[in-house]
Amino acid sequence: MTVEREKLVLIGNGMAGVGTIEQILKLGGAYDITIFGSEPHPNYNRIMLSYVLEGSKSIEDIILNDRQWYEDNNITLHTGTTVVRIDEASRQIVTDNGMSVPYDKVIIATGSNSFILPVPGSTKDGVVGFRDIADCDAMLAAAQQYRTAAVIGGGLLGLEAAKGLVNLGMDVTVVHLLEDLMERQLDHTASSMLQAELERQGVKFAMGKQTVELTGEERVNGLRFSDGTELQSDFVVMAVGIKPNVQLAKDSGITVNRGIVVNDYLQTSMANVYSVGECTEHRGTCYGLVAPLFEQGMVLAKHLCGASTQPYEGSVVATKLKISGVDVFSAGDFTETAEHTVISAKDEWKRTYKKILLRNNIIVGAVLFGDVTESASLQKLVKQGTEMTDEIYGEVMGTGCCGGGSAKKGLSVETMADEEIVCGCNGVTKKAIVDAVTENGFTTVDEIKACTGATRSCGGCKPVVEQILQFVLGDSFQESAKQGICGCTTLSRDEIVAEITAKGLKTTKEVMNVLGWKQAEGCSKCRPAVNYYLGMIYPDTHEDEKESRFVNERMSANIQKDGTFTVIPRMYGGVTTPEDLRRIADVSLKYNVKVVKVTGGQRLDLVGIQKEDVPKVWEELDMPSGYGYAKSLRTVKTCVGSQFCRFGTQDSMGMGAFIERKYERLDLPAKFKIAVNGCPRNCAESCTKDIGIVGNDGGWEVFIGGNGGIKPRIADAFCKVKTDDELIEICSAVIQYYRETGNYLERTSEWVERMGLENIQNVILNNEDNRKELAARIDFALAQVTDPWKKMLNDDSTRTALFEKARV
Amino acid sequence: MDSAKQEYAVGPVQSFLPQIGRVVTAGNLELAIFRTSDGAFYAVENSSPHPKGGPLAEGIVSGHYLYDPLYDWKIDLRSGEVQAPDHGTVATFPVSLDGDIVKVSLQQAVFQS
Ligand SMILES: Cc1cc2nc3c(=O)[nH]c(=O)nc-3n(C[C@H](O)[C@H](O)[C@H](O)COP(=O)(O)OP(=O)(O)OC[C@H]3O[C@@H](n4cnc5c(N)ncnc54)[C@H](O)[C@@H]3O)c2cc1C
Ligand code: SF4
Ligand code: FES
Numbered sequence: 001m002t003v004e005r006e007k008l009v010l011i012g013n014g015m016a017g018v019g020t021i022e023q024i025l026k027l028g029g030a031y032d033i034t035i036f037g038s039e040p041h042p043n044y045n046r047i048m049l050s051y052v053l054e055g056s057k058s059i060e061d062i063i064l065n066d067r068q069w070y071e072d073n074n075i076t077l078h079t080g081t082t083v084v085r086i087d088e089a090s091r092q093i094v095t096d097n098g099m100s101v102p103y104d105k106v107i108i109a110t111g112s113n114s115f116i117l118p119v120p121g122s123t124k125d126g127v128v129g130f131r132d133i134a135d136c137d138a139m140l141a142a143a144q145q146y147r148t149a150a151v152i153g154g155g156l157l158g159l160e161a162a163k164g165l166v167n168l169g170m171d172v173t174v175v176h177l178l179e180d181l182m183e184r185q186l187d188h189t190a191s192s193m194l195q196a197e198l199e200r201q202g203v204k205f206a207m208g209k210q211t212v213e214l215t216g217e218e219r220v221n222g223l224r225f226s227d228g229t230e231l232q233s234d235f236v237v238m239a240v241g242i243k244p245n246v247q248l249a250k251d252s253g254i255t256v257n258r259g260i261v262v263n264d265y266l267q268t269s270m271a272n273v274y275s276v277g278e279c280t281e282h283r284g285t286c287y288g289l290v291a292p293l294f295e296q297g298m299v300l301a302k303h304l305c306g307a308s309t310q311p312y313e314g315s316v317v318a319t320k321l322k323i324s325g326v327d328v329f330s331a332g333d334f335t336e337t338a339e340h341t342v343i344s345a346k347d348e349w350k351r352t353y354k355k356i357l358l359r360n361n362i363i364v365g366a367v368l369f370g371d372v373t374e375s376a377s378l379q380k381l382v383k384q385g386t387e388m389t390d391e392i393y394g395e396v397m398g399t400g401c402c403g404g405g406s407a408k409k410g411l412s413v414e415t416m417a418d419e420e421i422v423c424g425c426n427g428v429t430k431k432a433i434v435d436a437v438t439e440n441g442f443t444t445v446d447e448i449k450a451c452t453g454a455t456r457s458c459g460g461c462k463p464v465v466e467q468i469l470q471f472v473l474g475d476s477f478q479e480s481a482k483q484g485i486c487g488c489t490t491l492s493r494d495e496i497v498a499e500i501t502a503k504g505l506k507t508t509k510e511v512m513n514v515l516g517w518k519q520a521e522g523c524s525k526c527r528p529a530v531n532y533y534l535g536m537i538y539p540d541t542h543e544d545e546k547e548s549r550f551v552n553e554r555m556s557a558n559i560q561k562d563g564t565f566t567v568i569p570r571m572y573g574g575v576t577t578p579e580d581l582r583r584i585a586d587v588s589l590k591y592n593v594k595v596v597k598v599t600g601g602q603r604l605d606l607v608g609i610q611k612e613d614v615p616k617v618w619e620e621l622d623m624p625s626g627y628g629y630a631k632s633l634r635t636v637k638t639c640v641g642s643q644f645c646r647f648g649t650q651d652s653m654g655m656g657a658f659i660e661r662k663y664e665r666l667d668l669p670a671k672f673k674i675a676v677n678g679c680p681r682n683c684a685e686s687c688t689k690d691i692g693i694v695g696n697d698g699g700w701e702v703f704i705g706g707n708g709g710i711k712p713r714i715a716d717a718f719c720k721v722k723t724d725d726e727l728i729e730i731c732s733a734v735i736q737y738y739r740e741t742g743n744y745l746e747r748t749s750e751w752v753e754r755m756g757l758e759n760i761q762n763v764i765l766n767n768e769d770n771r772k773e774l775a776a777r778i779d780f781a782l783a784q785v786t787d788p789w790k791k792m793l794n795d796d797s798t799r800t801a802l803f804e805k806a807r808v
Numbered sequence: 809m810d811s812a813k814q815e816y817a818v819g820p821v822q823s824f825l826p827q828i829g830r831v832v833t834a835g836n837l838e839l840a841i842f843r844t845s846d847g848a849f850y851a852v853e854n855s856s857p858h859p860k861g862g863p864l865a866e867g868i869v870s871g872h873y874l875y876d877p878l879y880d881w882k883i884d885l886r887s888g889e890v891q892a893p894d895h896g897t898v899a900t901f902p903v904s905l906d907g908d909i910v911k912v913s914l915q916q917a918v919f920q921s
Contacts, residue, residue: 066859066897450892490850521845524868524875547827551866551877559877611831801825806832808816808912
């Protein structure tokens with residue numbers, strides 16, 4: 001027998017709405033739930049679109065609740081469906097595709113839309129907002145095709161969009177109406193420091209410019225400003241603000257001002273209809289950040305579940321910009337007026353700025369730039385309207401005058417209400433964190449993250465999570481526990497390498513035992529790393545551990561998402577022969593290769609080979625492994641060079657093939673790419689390779705640290721050499737130095753920045769003995785390597801165990 | 809009887825490398841069988857609970873946990889439970905040792921497609 005449950009319909013499948021539903025489920029609310037969303041996707045973390053654009057996350061990574069979640073919780077989900085009206089008389093909601101669904105209660109959480117400036121040309125192709133996955137996809141696609149972009153709006157969203165587009169390789173100008181960036185959160189000083197920092201990171205600015213027209217035919221090609229000047233641009237992102245999405249409420253006869261008007265229990269003017277999120281106006285305010293929306297959702301969920309709750313009385317908002325290397329924070333009031341007392345400190349050298357505003361000696365606002373460690377305490381102090389005292393002053397201004405400042409750190413979290421949201425991104429309350437600590441015995445931020453999700457997104461809440469940990473654990477809390485190479489250890493790479501050498505540790509198991517790993521056999525992060533370090537330290541004796549290798553390296557082929565594999569035969573310097581091509585074609589036909597793909601590194605990918613066929617494919621190809629899967633030298637890209645090119649001054653094909661043969665197969669911290677060009681025209685694109693070699697009339701020029709991947713970086717000029725022998729010696733020394741000092745998975749682009757170009761030059765160029773020793777060490781290591789395909793073909797039992805399926 | 813369970817031999821212990829999974833097909837079911845470093849055997853369905861699916865046999869094994877090869881989800885081989893912050897479950901199957909022979913217990917139904 002089933003009990004009729006009340007029907008709850010949520011309109012808007014976004015962060016606020018689904019956040020509320022999650023709370024209702026937690027509270028055990030007995031509703032029959034249906035959710036409508038205009039977007040075709042399940043619920044995702046909108047905040048993280050900035051990371052998707054920047055390239056550090058994929059769309060899949062930011063899904064908060066996948067379709068299974070809706071199923072598991074018996075929620076009926078209609079994506080790609082827009083609700084057009086709520087019919088109060090018949091108690092039904094009506095959708096654009098003709099559905100009518102009865103309700104007992106409705107939550108409207110329709111969010112906002114990007115505000116598109118109403119100027120001529122704003123509907124041209126190539127003009128987008130920054131709001132949802134579709135916009136993000138449009139930007140990623142534009143970056144593939146176009147070079148210049150303009151972002152209109154220098155607020156939080158505009159700056160994140162701009163930085164993302166710069167990372168994607170575009171030439172980006174931020175157009176801002178006012179003279180100050182983020183003027184709604186920052187004062188003039190912080191804003192100009194921010195601008196200077198972003199300029200260093202490659203963003204251009206056109207300040208004080210009012211856009212009056214977007215020019216172009218079908219597609220936008222530029223902007224015209226009110227002062228008559230113009231800016232050429234192939235792509236325009238509008239990030240000038242958001243507009244609460246209230247059409248549906250309006251059409252249903254619900255009271256709407258700027259947003260949908262609600263009382264302190266989130267009730268709208270229509271009976272049984274509630275509203276939360278950005279579409280909502282509470283006490284005259286519409287919020288555009290997630291923390292307040294989760295606070296609203298919490299109150300509404302309790303109200304709908306009949307639990308007792310305080311009314312929602314508004315939120316103090318705090319802002320953090322999600323751009324790496326740019327720390328900005330603001331909370332509460334930030335522009336000073338006559339009634340404020342201002343405490344400020346600016347340090348031009350360290351590029352930090354701190355400002356606290358007092359009204360009648362109460363802390364009402366704060367701005368931080370460059371160093372945001374105090375953000376958590378300040379946010380609390382502002383929220384609680386704390387009175388300024390000598391003690392607090394000493395603590396937050398860090399003068400250290402009264403000593404013992406840090407002992408007081410727990411002060412603000414102590415008085416924090418249980419239900420208060422600590423992690424705005426993921427809606428995690430103080431209580432959830434305290435429970436995780438007391439019930440599961442967790443003691444680190446990582447554990448809290450794994451269990452509750454707090455700190456998983458923008459990371460802005462980490463200081464508060466640490467303070468809560470410290471508050472709950474008291475003495476047993478280790479001051480922000482040192483970060484190791486993964487969650488299994490607190491040791492850094494350098495410490496691990498030093499311990500291995502000092503103690504003569506030989507296997508990953510030994511390393512983990514002796515050095516006190518938390519998880520005895522490590523995890524998927526540290527096992528491959530430690531295996532690499534051991535091989536680097538003992539090139540001749542270390543027994544490579546297959547079980548500590550990522551699948552691709554263990555199988556010597558690349559796994560694809562459907563579980564089939566890709567095989568890449570080696571083509572030294574990108575050169576092949578008609579005979580080899582014929583053999584590749586024959587084998588591809590025989591084993592039903594799905595796609596033969598020419599890669600960016602000038603070789604052929606044979607994609608979609610069944611696992612059990614992989615060894616046969618190697619055998620019949622009878623070519624060396626191309627290492628497309630490995631943390632080692634992938635390819636040496638070459639141009640045609642002096643053998644054929646009329647401009648060529650050096651034999652790039654010959655040198656490329658030689659180099660590829662010389663360094664192939666050796667394990668390196670990360671994948672490694674080289675290019676060799678016959679002349680400075682650079683047809684093989686050496687500027688984006690780990691080592692780029694450019695021939696010139698008198699010899700070669702060497703570049704290092706280039707990358708064309710997620711974080712593109714142009715290589716640094718390293719040195720010029722006259723002879724081929726010198727060239728090889730330099731390459732050997734650079735690669736070996738990187739092998740010995742690189743963190744596992746660290747590309748040379750990051751390595752060069754971490755070590756400093758000058759330092760690497762010192763080590764290798766200014767010290768001949770050192771250079772020769774490095775070169776000798778790499779030659780020794782190179783003498784040990786063998787072709788994995790050959791080796792596996794000769795090892796029947798391993799091959800069978802790895803590739804062949806057993807049957808019952 | 810469809811629901812009857814029976815034990816099926818999948819091969820000798822030596823054909824399973826420690827900490828390296830092996831694919832075993834049983835009728836219309838594909839299993840991933842793991843031998844952990846303490847010598848225990850576990851069998852799970854060779855299909856990741858991640859929304860995008862994919863195999864499990866090629867993952868990295870640590871203790872009785874498996875890190876799936878495509879998305880790095882951490883899965884408890886004993887219960888099939890995906891560890892937080894991700895969630896989901898993989899079907900697990902009982903494994904036993906008969907002398908040197910590894911046996912999995914399966915519903916006979918998997919052989920009747
Ligand atoms: C790129 C970006 C970065 C951000 N960064 C931050 C940050 O760092 N920190 C922060 O606090 N906030 C940030 N925000 C803001 C934050 O994402 C929003 O405040 C939050 O997502 C709003 O939640 P919501 O549920 O009200 O609206 P949304 O998440 O927008 O959800 C509303 C949903 O309703 C759907 N919908 C609308 N109308 C209908 C209808 N009639 N029928 C059915 N479905 C409908 C929409 O398609 C949408 O999916 C960012 C926003 C963006 C776009
Ligand atoms: S880099 Fe110089 S030598 Fe090589 S193909 Fe281009 S123009 Fe010719
Ligand atoms: S507030 Fe963004 S991760 Fe917690």
